[in-house]
Amino acid sequence: MNSKPIGVFDSGIGGLATVRELKRLMPNENIIYLGDTARAPYGCHSKELVSAHALQGLEFLQKQDVKLLVSSSGTVSTVLSDSAIKKLAVPYISILLPCAQEACAMSVHGIIGIIGATAAVRSSTFGKAIRNIRTDARIIGKACPLFLTFAENGIVQPDNHLLRLAIKQYLEPLLLEGIDTLILGSPHYSLLFGAISEVLDYSITLVDCASVTARYVQSYLLQNNEQNEGEVKPTVWQVTDAPQDFIDVSKLYYGEEIQQNVKKVKL
Template sequence: MDNRAIGVFDSGLGGLTAVKELHKILPNENIVYLGDTGRVPYGSRSRETIIKYAQQDIDFLIKKDIKMILAACGTVSSTLPREISSKLPVPYVDIVLPAAQEACAMSARGRIGVVGTNATLKSNAFGRAMRGIRSDIHVYGNPCPLLVHLVENGMIEPDNQITTLAVQMYLEPLIKEKIDTLILGCTHYPLLYETFNRILDYKVTLIDSGQCAAKAVRNTLLKNGMLSDRTEPGTTEYNVTDEIETFDKTASIFLGEPVTGAVNRIELL
């Protein structure tokens, strides 16, 4: 057993959708969350910059004496080289392989769409992962660069006209390909779950990458005998790199519950 905290990071607050799932399935675990809100989004940055930012995020969490790391960021998950993540002193999970496995299991016709940031789609990480699982699939991707901004600004209501138009525009090429499954390849996107469902007429299976990643965290802890033996509910510490004045209000939307843990503004070096 290991009572140290789970470390989770994202470029902004989207990773809180994964924290929400961790709260559900691992309620006795402590969590340290880092949202790099001062530099969100990562998806429009160069590969070199994304890797540098990810390493800074990871270094911060490791200094917190965490027992494992979840990269709850589609951009980092699809960009950080394996030779870096495999050499970390703690187990590392990202959102790509868990979501790819779920999509391959759920797709009836093997026509799978992927939406994410520019960097995520350019990397083709989800496509490579899925082709390694199923040889019969066809993968169709489309970047959605506006959606992180819209979600971070709270424009998540299913009837929000601006967000609906943006999602519809991004989904049109995938609808034409007659996809039967869609990976939400960014942890911000589950906040737009109903918007995606409406536009797809509820006929496409949506894969919540944050939810899949949370299950992978649980499986990793189980496999390595690292679950907490704590009997009381765990705590969550929140760290952000920009202002914290509006954090509680915005974060509670991602979490689906009020923020109860400490909130800190930190600098990354």
Template sequence: MKRPIGVIDSGVGGLTVAHEIMRQIPKERLIYLGDTLRCPYGPRTKEEVNKFTWELVEFLLEKNIKMLVVACNTATAFTLEELQSKLNIPVIGVIQPGARAAINFTQNNHIGVIGTEGTIRSNAYNKALQSINEDIQVSALACPLFVPMVEQGTLKGEVAERVIKESLIPLNNNKKIDTLILGCTHYPLLKDTIQRVVGEHITIVSSSEETARETSIILDVHDLLNQGNPVYDHQFYTTGDVGIFTKIAQGIFNSSIDNLQAVRIEKAVI
């Protein structure tokens, strides 16, 4: 089944998920669409996120995708159930895989979650974690400055460290947390600095690896895996600045990416 996997995100953060999917199931072809023009989604209303997400989805459906990965925590929190109910292809998000990974790591059932305002406001991680283990204690914190910083390409250095340190003060005051979920796919790009700020005693969990693993399993279950030769003509689309997108993508993939285009997303009819 050589049809592509579609991956959407509010910006460049979902590239961390795309990269992991490409690593784990290298025969598959990906089409990635990042809505960098309207990023971040975190401060937006549920209605706005729903509208924007459907516009991204409609664009990818025109590309005949066989599966959709919602590589944005805010979009996952607000739209996943609706997407799953309305689309006739498999759809997964990044919250449930991240929650499962964190539960595997925690030793004392105290888990921290950092994410956008929308993701934290939705309580999606609290629900996901406690649906698996009701004894889990969750400390959630919105970090609204992180996504704009990543989208501008500020991934390390004095500015990044200062912003992260100040943002995580409430979390660092909680001495019980032993596991921290990066509840936004942009945040793994700041992982090294976040680790320094919170300390090595805290295990940091990104949903990227777990989401890629789940993608592989679901494709297999639905008999959608590409059994032929690898397909390497991945396509990348951004609604915003190609230069910044390219710079960040090169940092994630350790090489330049081909087939990158800026696109305008037309209004979708839901």
């Protein structure tokens, strides 16, 4: 058993969806969250800059005596280099392997779509992770930058005309390629799960990175006997800028408004 907290890192606010799923599955686990809101979004930056920023954030969490580091950012998960990961002194889980495993298990024909930020889709990391599990897989990626704007502004209703148009425009090329499974490669897209499902007429299996990563973390803790059976403490929320903005959108991503103080920190 291990009463130390789980450290969750995100480039901004999207990781709130991952924390929501972690707390839903494991209410007894303590969590420390860090959102690098001062430098978000990461998706438009170079691989080198994203990797440097992410390592800063993860090391910051590591110093807070966490038992596990979780990256909920699709961009960080696909871009962070192996050499950077090796610098971490505690176990590290990103959305990469959980999503790859889920997609490979769910896909009937092995034609898998991936949507996310530009940097995440541009990287070949997701494709490699999938082909390591399923060598016959065909992967089609698509950057969907407008989805972030819709999610952050609470435009997530399936009947919203503009959102439906964007979904159709972004996903039509993937549908023409014959995908049967689609990885939602950003926790922001968890908010669009219902709208995407409806527009696609529930014909494609969706892999929600927030929920599958939370299940993977739960399995990891159980297998390694690392669950918390001690005191359950309030979640620690930390951002690098605009804590009030973070609170204002918390209900949208987290399901309820954050009542605790949100700390502004410097990396």
